[in-house]
Amino acid sequence: MFWLRSRRVVTIALAHAIEREAARRGCAPLPVLRRKGFLGFGWFVESIRATKDDWGPQYVAQTTDAEMGKDVHTFYVPIFDFEVMMTRDPANVQAVLATESQDWDIGEYRTASWAPMFGDGVFTARGEHWKHSRALVRPQFSMDQINDLDLIERHVQELFAAIDRRYSPCAGAGLDAGWTPKFDLLPLFYNLTLDITTELIYGYSVHSQNPSQRLELPVIPGYDAPDRENIGMHMDGGKLWIETRGAFGRFRWLLPTRKFYAHCAAIHKYADWFVQLRLSRGDKYLDGLQSEAGQPSKDRFVLLHELAKATKDPVELRSQTLNILTAGRDTTASLLGWVFYFLARHPGVLAKLRNEVVQQFGPFRQSGPTGIEFRVLRDSVPYLYAVINEALRMAPVVPLNERVALRDTVLPRGGGPNRDKPVFVPKGTQVLIPTFAMLRREDLWGPDVEQFRPERWVEDGGRKFGFEFIPFGGGARQCLGQHFARIKAAYVIVRLLQRYDRVENLEWPKDAPMKFHHTIENRSATGVQIRLHEASFPDGSV
Ligand code: HEM
Numbered sequence: 054m055f056w057l058r059s060r061r062v063v064t065i066a067l068a069h070a071i072e073r074e075a076a077r078r079g080c081a082p083l084p085v086l087r088r089k090g091f092l093g094f095g096w097f098v099e100s101i102r103a104t105k106d107d108w109g110p111q112y113v114a115q116t117t118d119a120e121m122g123k124d125v126h127t128f129y130v131p132i133f134d135f136e137v138m139m140t141r142d143p144a145n146v147q148a149v150l151a152t153e154s155q156d157w158d159i160g161e162y163r164t165a166s167w168a169p170m171f172g173d174g175v176f177t178a179r180g181e182h183w184k185h186s187r188a189l190v191r192p193q194f195s196m197d198q199i200n201d202l203d204l205i206e207r208h209v210q211e212l213f214a215a216i217d218r219r220y221s222p223c224a225g226a227g228l229d230a231g232w233t234p235k236f237d238l239l240p241l242f243y244n245l246t247l248d249i250t251t252e253l254i255y256g257y258s259v260h261s262q263n264p265s266q267r268l269e270l271p272v273i274p275g276y277d278a279p280d281r282e283n284i285g286m287h288m289d290g291g292k293l294w295i296e297t298r299g300a301f302g303r304f305r306w307l308l309p310t311r312k313f314y315a316h317c318a319a320i321h322k323y324a325d326w327f328v329q330l331r332l333s334r335g336d337k338y339l340d341g342l343q344s345e346a347g348q349p350s351k352d353r354f355v356l357l358h359e360l361a362k363a364t365k366d367p368v369e370l371r372s373q374t375l376n377i378l379t380a381g382r383d384t385t386a387s388l389l390g391w392v393f394y395f396l397a398r399h400p401g402v403l404a405k406l407r408n409e410v411v412q413q414f415g416p417f418r419q420s421g422p423t424g425i426e427f428r429v430l431r432d433s434v435p436y437l438y439a440v441i442n443e444a445l446r447m448a449p450v451v452p453l454n455e456r457v458a459l460r461d462t463v464l465p466r467g468g469g470p471n472r473d474k475p476v477f478v479p480k481g482t483q484v485l486i487p488t489f490a491m492l493r494r495e496d497l498w499g500p501d502v503e504q505f506r507p508e509r510w511v512e513d514g515g516r517k518f519g520f521e522f523i524p525f526g527g528g529a530r531q532c533l534g535q536h537f538a539r540i541k542a543a544y545v546i547v548r549l550l551q552r553y554d555r556v557e558n559l560e561w562p563k564d565a566p567m568k569f570h571h572t573i574e575n576r577s578a579t580g581v582q583i584r585l586h587e588a589s590f591p592d593g594s595v
Pocket residue numbers: 159175176187190377380381382384385388450451454523524525526527529530531532533534535537538
């Protein structure tokens with residue numbers, strides 16, 4: 054009882070001090086979401102349930118509109134004694150991520166919930182250690198070799214082979230001629246990006262699309278060979294736990310840990326094997342790799358090999374490479390899934406996009422692609438990028454971001470009756486940035502905000518990116534892999550559309566709402582249920 058009363062006295066005194074400081078800085082009060090349930094835990098429980106039911110991002114957008122109104126974009130969320138703010142105002146988002154980023158860092162709950170699996174890497178580190186991590190990995194992303202289209206093509210060939218093996222198009226002349234049977238394209242994209250990313254990071258692809266392609270590994274005394282079969286499964290399983298642990302915040306100890314730690318151990322064992330090989334072989338690490346790409350091994354870009362020139366710490370090498378592995382695999386696979394999810398539902402967009410692709414790069418040829426070069430892919434297919442942007446707008450791969458105030462600070466907007474006054478943010482406040490909700494603001498995107506319409510990115514000279522569109526984050530911690538991700542996604546889309554001229558949506562019911570399965574990044578919870586129609590060309594090249 055005494056504890057409660059003294060805590061209340063401290064809280065009231067603190068509230069007065071905050072009010073005085075806010076007034077001194079010319080700030081006005083922020084709207085407050087009504088308290089729901091016992092101590093405000095109603096919101097917490099509802100949001101966890103919505104995430105579990107695969108509509109977490111929509112829940113946040115709809116609840117904000119319904120409870121606060123469509124013109125309130127920054128407000129306090131009262132849950133127990135958490136200091137939580139929510140903002141979908143681009144001006145405030147810019148301050149948090151970019152212009153005032155020195156006052157902010159990622160929250161300790163992110164670090165604590167990710168760390169058992171991903172260690173102290175660029176995603177999870179805070180403060181000075183994050184600066185060190187970013188400086189370590191950043192130079193790798195400016196190297197030309199990271200955009201190795203030959204490497205991507207080899208794995209796209211495996212994707213085609215996997216589709217042919219399991220979902221071969223119907224031969225003959227009936228209504229189904231040229232069509233594959235119905236299948237879910239999404240898991241195939243996760244395999245594709247896993248194969249590409251493991252090769253890029255460790256030099257040895259796991260070849261999940263075709264295990265018979267796996268290179269034989271040397272023996273390292275004292276180390277079991279890495280489990281290349283189940284690495285994707287362990288990543289998915291572990292990330293689901295991370296997501297729930299993050300949502301539980303300081304109450305994550307309530308969750309069981311046995312399965313989570315089993316996934317972590319398997320992933321560590323996998324990465325440690327390559328780290329050990331690199332450390333024992335030194336500069337000769339690449340010598341063991343066959344040259345699948347037709348280029349000498351010494352010219353190949355392998356992230357682990359490059360990072361090990363800067364640090365020999367095995368734990369750091371494990372953590373940094375695993376951080377990039379999850380960033381490289383899951384986000385791009387999710388994006389590719391969403392692109393085909395929308396193309397299947399918008400045949401007009403598909404036809405227009407395919408036309409651009411075939412005009413620029415020609416039809417599909419068994420002999421392999423010609424002319425799909427990095428610069429052409431980057432500069433000469435504007436509608437393709439419009440489609441990618443629109444998919445990222447409709448279904449942002451990272452629908453929620455967050456930061457915690459490192460010191461008392463101010464956000465530029467949201468206070469007072471007109472919501473235009475600066476807002477005081479006490480040290481320790483967590484700010485949630487619901488990217489999805491920002492991308493559903495009608496006042497920013499227009500009355501067709503709910504429609505998939507890539508034209509919005511190209512008409513009237515093209516839309517400029519501001520902080521209302523931050524699928525790759527922004528400011529200090531902006532995504533290091535965004536150009537690589539866009540090029541990789543663009544390449545895969547080009548190759549698939551060269552080969553297939555129609556994509557039919559076979560999800561039932563056809564107009565079912567989008568469902569977001571959230572495991573740090575989100576992916577379509579219903580997969581991408583489609584069938585593909587193989588194009589035929591007069592020259593008979595297919
Ligand atoms: C569609 C694909 C991708 C999306 C949507 C995406 C999104 C993001 C977002 C939103 C952030 C910022 C996180 C924050 O503010 O806390 C981020 C950071 C990052 N991304 Fe990506 N990403 C993608 C692909 C990639 C790829 C392919 C790589 C590397 C191969 C990569 C590497 C990174 C790294 C290293 C950071 C950490 C930056 C830091 O904290 O300093 N990303 N990404």
